[in-house]
Amino acid sequence: MRRTALFLPVLSAALVALTPAPAQAPRRPLAAAVGSPLRSPANVARDRYRHPVETLTFFGVKPTDTVVEIWPGNGWYSEILAPMLREKGRYVAAGPLPRTSDMLTKLQARDATAFGKAQAVAFPAEAGQAGVPDGVADKVLTFRNVHNWRFGGADRAQAAFDAMFRMLKPGGVLGVVEHRLPEARDAAAEEKSGYMKESSVIAFATKAGFKLAARSNVNANPKDTADWPQGVWTLPPTYRLKDVDRAKYAAIGESDRMTLRFLKPK
Template sequence: MRRTALLLPALSVALVALSPAPAQEPRGALAGAIASPLRSPANVARDRYRHPAETLAFFGVKPTDTVVEIWPGSGWYSEILAPMLREKGRYIAAGPLPRTAEMVTKLQARDATAFGKVQVVAFPAAAGTAGVPDGVADKVLTFRNVHNWRFGGTDQAQAAFNAMFRMLKPGGLLGVVEHRLPEARDAAAEEKSGYMKESSVIAFATKAGFKLAGKSNVNANPKDTADWPQGVWTLPPTYRLGDTDRAKYAAIGESDRMTLRFVKPK
């Protein structure tokens, strides 16, 4: 896989040049969700690193979509997506249980109207556990999670991409944001640094059946050299080194990130 993956960047550049951005509905719903007072101030403060308006526009998210977010974590994007999709669309939070359910419960306690329709399912879904049905999603999104599937001694990344492929409708879109490891680095760093090579992510998606449909540098950070003593967690918001060189890492900001758009062929 590594030898094949090295050929992918040149191909992907050609695809990006030929592939237009998805058709957009008026951006009022997205802009309103991002500007909503329902969002926590701490999350809003990170918009300058995560660029939610540009990222979700690049992924073509519309208020009428069924959107599955894989491993939503503490709900950073849930605060935006759930209210945006509440009236005309559908938001499904798919992640480890009970953590994902607890996150959604906290959002619902904050505002039952905005977050009351969120659906929670397990991902990955064990036997006998409800997961995302095949072919229901217009968009599947995952933010900074591929490296997590590379940990723990058993590589679950390919299984995750295969599952995301199944849950999408034909023509549906997968959006991936991930910490970026320079292509020249040893691929072994993917298993411990929190960074992934762009070619590796593309290879997982391609093997699952996806076609690369676009790249964006909206979440790029050229200050991040991806060689920190505690991996990506050296940088904000984690600051794993505590006060050691904190000002230095704060000046760098959050990680350099790839932003990739894939399509499930019709």
């Protein structure tokens, strides 16, 4: 949950399906990746808030997919996706360089077999940098990043969605998880709180050419009222207020999150 501006150069939970759901991803390889001892204990401790098996199943991720993760940060999902896709698929981490490549290098140093085939590219790609070619991805996933792009302005957020649309194959899936701002709130809060309205995210995706396929409440948290003194960073794991009311925020847990699946039309 980084407050970073984007500079672009150029199912145990209730499910509301808008179109028929895709064939479910095989749970065995995914469950094995989530349960792998290669994952850091600190990341595993957050599974109860991030629900990786349910979330990736909802997005339809399969071991044979080419998956691009946009702005993977410190590699929380990289630890799961790269080993799962190693044999039959492909994992690409797309984000600011050198941070993204450094993250993958650390994982590869931990286990070259599990992470060795993963690739890091730039997003956005500047002159001379390798990016994601158009039409190569089966799935494009991004977790809690739309607010970062929105900090750079609506046009820059839109450019990110336009770029994700281009990198997907026709029929490909965009999966988005984002901190959720209640629809009744002033949209100006999106520029500083770390929360986004679901309608705003859907609008960016729709303008890029995506069709909303389904929503899931798998990452919902009704305890989160999204009106904290330091925005979403008031809550765990950041605890921006440090020890002030820490027990209160720990009891709330991590943020309420939308989980949206979009399709690129064939």
